Amino acid sequence: MKYQHTVGGFNYVFSDLKAVLAKATPEKSGDVMAGLAAQSEKERMAAKLVLADIPLKHFLEEIIIPYEEDDVTALIVDTWDQQAFESLSHLTVGGFRDWLLAYETDGDRIKQVNLGLMPEMVAAVSKIMSNQDLILVASKIRIVTKFRNTLGLKGHFSTRLQPNNATDDPKGIMASTIDGLMYGVGDAVIGINPVSDSAATTKTLLEMMDELRLRFDIPTQTCVLSHITTTLDLINDHAPVDLIFQSIGGTEKTNTSFGFELKTLDEAYQAGKSLNRGTLGQNFMYFETGQGSSHSANAHHGVDQQTCEVRAYAVARQYEPLLVNTVVGFIGPEYLYDGRQIIRAGLEDHFCGKMMGLPMGCDICYTNHTEADQDDMDNLLSLLGLAGCNFIMGVPGADDVMLNYQSTSFHDQLYIRQVLGLKRAPEFEAWLHHMSLIDQKGKMVEGKTRDTHKLLYL
Missing domain, CATH: 1.10.220.70 (lyase)
Structure with a gap:
């Protein structure tokens, strides 16, 4: 027509x-x-x-x-x-x-x-x-999800603690994790992008994060963002898998380029349900998306990149995810050229995800060859805070040394909380207070208490 x-x-x-x-x-x-x-x-x-x-x-x-x-x-x-x-x-x-x-x-x-x-x-x-x-x-729109804490409540704003390491060094990852927890980061998830997708590496990191969580009774969830097939193998191997992760796209060809089919997601969803590891709820799937993925795979069928992106949200909502986020500027200037395009795409993705019923977050980011800078990311962070975004990333120094891109730092979430009066997930907020990391008003406490020092001796 x-x-x-x-x-x-x-x-x-x-x-x-x-x-x-x-x-x-x-x-x-x-x-x-x-x-x-x-x-x-x-x-x-x-x-x-x-x-x-x-x-x-x-x-x-x-x-x-x-x-x-x-x-x-x-x-x-x-x-x-x-x-x-x-x-x-x-x-x-x-x-x-x-x-x-x-x-x-x-x-x-x-x-x-x-x-x-x-x-x-x-x-x-x-x-x-x-x-x-x-x-x-x-x-x-508020989309509330639960696993070991409650995410998405009005007046609350969460963060994924992203302690990536260029060599998957467990000590380096643990140091970044502890640093992030000191800043009150990590209520959405402590999520590691591994360099290697080997089952052995993934299992080592899963066990290390689970030990940390259990030792200090941290009301959050952990995830190693390995390929979904690797995670399925580790579930069968009885590894401590909390969240099941996969990057998804809006066409069959895009998802095939990512190495999975929809039936793989069905299998993973059933496997996750059988684990029953959540204490407050059973939202355990974690998806990442981003405008340009179908175009970069030559899998768009002549459909614009933003419409392809929203089609990915139709896939995500089938599995009642705990977390969904657009990695908005990660692919590069070939798909979002500058700060203006990234900001527009971030607002589009957040709006469309919420409209599709998803607990939408955003990795507010750009690559170093994009016509953008940290001021653009500050602008998008502020706008998404006003829009009620569920969560953002917390990356040491805002510079991911493994993925080689710029994101948001531990300090950035403190900024948006102070400006808009936003709290963390209530269970995580209570834990931070118990550990003397925040005061009664939710502000970070200067210095470290005896209980907090225990984290440094893992």
Whole structure:
């Protein structure tokens, strides 16, 4: 089906819904490189105007990646909830934006419809929203998950402690972990990206982190972010696996490039349920995503990178994850060229993840060859704090020496807490107080107590 609109005296014609979605997208270098982006701001505006007038129900009729060719499309279509969609079925994309922004539409009302939303509908509405719109609507939505603590509560903000090491040295990882705990980092997860994906290395790190957690009764969860097949082998080997991790994408070909199929996630989910390691809840899956993954794998089917990203969220929500985060600037300037594009993508991903019912966090990051700096990351951190982001990363010095990219530091989470008055997960906050690391008001305590010193002698 063709679409058209006149802007500035020129009639713009779009071949199909996929083209409208791509050309309505705010400029991203990945879409430009793939030949999908609008050729001018006038064409982009024409596409936005067309998109705003498309009925939401039309997305059920014009499927952008064929059902028979893609198992993610099959999952999206097969799990779509008609009853949840019913109250929105009369709206256009523009009308949906108005509904989201209305005072009367609160977070609970939005959560009631999220199973009726196809990811393409969510991507579409985000494309006609300003940054301010994305922040406002996302701030309404709270997605609460539980494993050994409670994440996502209003007025709370969590961090993943990321103690990566360039050689997987256990002593170096432990030193960074202790340093992070001293700053009150780690309530979302203590999560290590291993250099090696060997089962032996992963098991050593899992056992070390589990010993630390048990010795000091830390109310958090640990994860070594190995490939999901490695984690499945370690579950069978009785390793202390808390969270099951995998990077995911929005098309079958993307996930195949990551080395797994949807049935692998099904198997992992069942294995995790059998472990029953959570004390407060059983949300144990952890997913990472990022705009550009389908493009970098040449697996996008002509779909823009942001719509591919939201399709990944449809995969994630099937498994009731504890954590989902977009690693927003990690792939590089080929997909998000500069600070402006990274900031926009971070706000889009957070909004769309929340709209899909996910406990959305963000690795606020960039590579050293990107036209961005730490001030851009400070800006995105501040905006995501206002938007109600569930969690960010805590990396020593904001410089990951293993993955070679820039992220957020232990100090950055102190900044956003002070500015917005945000607390950690309540169980973790109570532990920090018990260890004399924070005072009654939640502020970090200068100096170390006798109990805190015990951590230094592991």
